[in-house]
Amino acid sequence: MNEWFTGFQIAARCGYLVAVVDRPFEHTWDGDLAHTWSEDVSALYDLMAKHPNADTNRVYLYACSRDTGGLAQLISERPALAKGMICYSPSALADPARLQGKNVLLTSGDGAGDSERLRDFQDRAVQNGNAVTLLLQPGSGHMPGSGNIETDRARELIRFLQDQN
Numbered sequence: 001m002n003e004w005f006t007g008f009q010i011a012a013r014c015g016y017l018v019a020v021v022d023r024p025f026e027h028t029w030d031g032d033l034a035h036t037w038s039e040d041v042s043a044l045y046d047l048m049a050k051h052p053n054a055d056t057n058r059v060y061l062y063a064c065s066r067d068t069g070g071l072a073q074l075i076s077e078r079p080a081l082a083k084g085m086i087c088y089s090p091s092a093l094a095d096p097a098r099l100q101g102k103n104v105l106l107t108s109g110d111g112a113g114d115s116e117r118l119r120d121f122q123d124r125a126v127q128n129g130n131a132v133t134l135l136l137q138p139g140s141g142h143m144p145g146s147g148n149i150e151t152d153r154a155r156e157l158i159r160f161l162q163d164q165n
Contacts, residue, residue: 042077
């Protein structure tokens with residue numbers, strides 16, 4: 001369950017309505033998942049859009065590690081769905097040409113071999129009219145476990161969300 005994830009608590013305290021699709025890991029099932037990440041998130045968005053307190057002009061999609069592939073697919077399929085993306089340790093990135101004026105937060109450990117790939121994405125995305133905040137965390141790998149690294153991510157997320165208002 002993601003209910004205690006710090007990023008979701010931060011978003012809620014910054015005034016965002018947080019909704020989570022809690023997808024199981026594929027290896028916990030004896031077969032294929034019923035829906036793709038993109039389908040599940042699209043269905044949740046469609047449901048949340050009916051909620052009287054949901055502002056569909058302030059939708060940010062969050063994904064971490066392997067789930068960023070689903071986020072990239074969703075942005076390709078429905079580029080106008082979200083105002084922005086928050087990607088932690090992205091294994092996949094959306095096509096910068098499909099972002100359509102998005103605000104993007106990317107965080108990754110510099111030891112994950114992502115620095116050049118993420119800087120290149122940032123440059124291409126900015127050239128296409130998007131705002132990209134990139135946090136490369138020294139001494140961290142793909143999935144950081146340090147309290148200091150998590151604190152830095154939390155601070156950057158707070159700044160990012162506050163800048164969106």
